[in-house]
Amino acid sequence: MSTRIPILVLGATGYIGGSVLARLLAHSDRDEFDITALVRSPRNAARLDSFGITTVIGTLEEAGKLEVLASQAHVVFSMADAKNLRAIQAILRGLRKRREDTGDLPLLIHNSGTACLNDDARGMYSSDVIYDDMKPEQIEALPSSQPHRQVDMAIVEADQRGYLRSYIILPSSVYGIVSGPLVNARVQNPYARLMPHFIRCALDRGQVGMVGNGVSTWNNVEIGELTDLYMILLETLLAEPEKAGHGSEGYYFAENGEHTTLSPLL
Numbered sequence: 514m515s516t517r518i519p520i521l522v523l524g525a526t527g528y529i530g531g532s533v534l535a536r537l538l539a540h541s542d543r544d545e546f547d548i549t550a551l552v553r554s555p556r557n558a559a560r561l562d563s564f565g566i567t568t569v570i571g572t573l574e575e576a577g578k579l580e581v582l583a584s585q586a587h588v589v590f591s592m593a594d595a596k597n598l599r600a601i602q603a604i605l606r607g608l609r610k611r612r613e614d615t616g617d618l619p620l621l622i623h624n625s626g627t628a629c630l631n632d633d634a635r636g637m638y639s640s641d642v643i644y645d646d647m648k649p650e651q652i653e654a655l656p657s658s659q660p661h662r663q664v665d666m667a668i669v670e671a672d673q674r675g676y677l678r679s680y681i682i683l684p685s686s687v688y689g690i691v692s693g694p695l696v697n698a699r700v701q702n703p704y705a706r707l708m709p710h711f712i713r714c715a716l717d718r719g720q721v722g723m724v725g726n727g728v729s730t731w732n733n734v735e736i737g738e739l740t741d742l743y744m745i746l747l748e749t750l751l752a753e754p755e756k757a758g759h760g761s762e763g764y765y766f767a768e769n770g771e772h773t774t775l776s777p778l779l
């Protein structure tokens with residue numbers, strides 16, 4: 514029987530997911546990883562096959578397929594869509610089945626986002642509240658109506674039920690243009706979502722803009738530092754899992770600075 518670690522990657526062609534996949538492919542323990550990716554486009558699947566991973570063509574909307582794939586993975590990287598509750602419910606069903614059928618305690622690493630902290634200031638004021646992932650009670654107190662919260666709450670509840678361990682990474686506004694083998698192979702989106710949007714708006718208007726009074730503060734994180742966090746977390750989980758908080762204590766903000774004027778859209 515194989516002793517390799519079955520890993521499911523969702524969002525493998527994306528800006529964040531592709532960056533994490535590239536780090537997995539370059540990892541010193543790569544030979545121990547048995548990587549499967551769910552991919553929408555057959556062309557991208559064919560390109561990814563050449564990197565030695567298993568690809569399955571499908572979408573997050575195919576709940577049955579997602580459930581089966583999750584049931585086959587010890588580690589699931591969920592990096593395709595931070596707000597897709599039905600998809601996460603399918604993943605959770607699959608991981609619960611794995612726990613029941615095999616006794617394995619699977620790990621779910623989910624990419625959320627700091628939009629859950631949005632206070633709708635629209636540039637008019639700056640909040641005094643500093644959110645700290647060492648104070649999970651702050652995050653747990655956020656209402657379910659905040660962006661991403663329903664998904665994150667379902668994940669934490671699954672962890673509390675004991676059939677998986679969950680780790681939720683919350684990137685702030687990610688920046689940096691990605692390069693590397695998956696971009697060279699024209700598989701991966703190299704661009705962040707927000708910055709190009711603002712640049713396009715500025716080009717269209719012929720000048721840069723400001724949201725409201727420009728005093729809203731938002732954090733940012735460089736894509737390489739975000740993937741560092743993913744790798745540190747994975748390596749910790751595989752070597753000394755008790756060292757990483759999980760469930761309600763398993764929220765991880767990703768940031769390396771802050772900026773003003775942008776509306777918190779992510």
Ligand SMILES: NC(=O)c1ccc[n+]([C@@H]2O[C@H](COP(=O)([O-])OP(=O)(O)OC[C@H]3O[C@@H](n4cnc5c(N)ncnc54)[C@H](OP(=O)(O)O)[C@@H]3O)[C@@H](O)[C@H]2O)c1
Nearest residue numbers: 524525526527528529553572573593594595626686687702
């Ligand atoms: N980028 C940021 O600054 C940032 C910050 C915080 C949170 N987030 C959140 O992180 C998530 C990923 O962001 P990203 O910037 O990496 O986005 P992205 O570059 O658009 O990548 C999204 C990935 O998910 C896949 N995907 C999306 N919907 C899917 C579906 N229904 N079925 C199957 N695959 C699907 C895409 O596949 P295709 O190649 O087929 O499109 C792609 O691989 C988003 O939910 C975003 O809101 C992003």
